[in-house]
Amino acid sequence: MEFLRGSLYLDVTAKGLGLIGVAMMIFGQGGWFTVGVVLVVIGVLVGGWSMVAARRLRRRGWDGVNRA
Numbered sequence: 001m002e003f004l005r006g007s008l009y010l011d012v013t014a015k016g017l018g019l020i021g022v023a024m025m026i027f028g029q030g031g032w033f034t035v036g037v038v039l040v041v042i043g044v045l046v047g048g049w050s051m052v053a054a055r056r057l058r059r060r061g062w063d064g065v066n067r068a
Helices: 002-025 033-058
Strands: none
Touching: 002 033
16 A cells, blocks of 8 residues: 555545645636646646556556555
């Protein structure tokens, strides 16, 4: 499970940044709208990083089962 935590944390971070960014774009005025856009872009980049990390784990043949 420790290998999946990294991609899980990245996924949660990406979704959180996206939601906060959208909220700032809706309720913010002036410069806060720009900050919201930047947060959404960063969230998308982190989400892509999360997908790449999960794909690399699958490519290595790690299936989540601890075989001793």
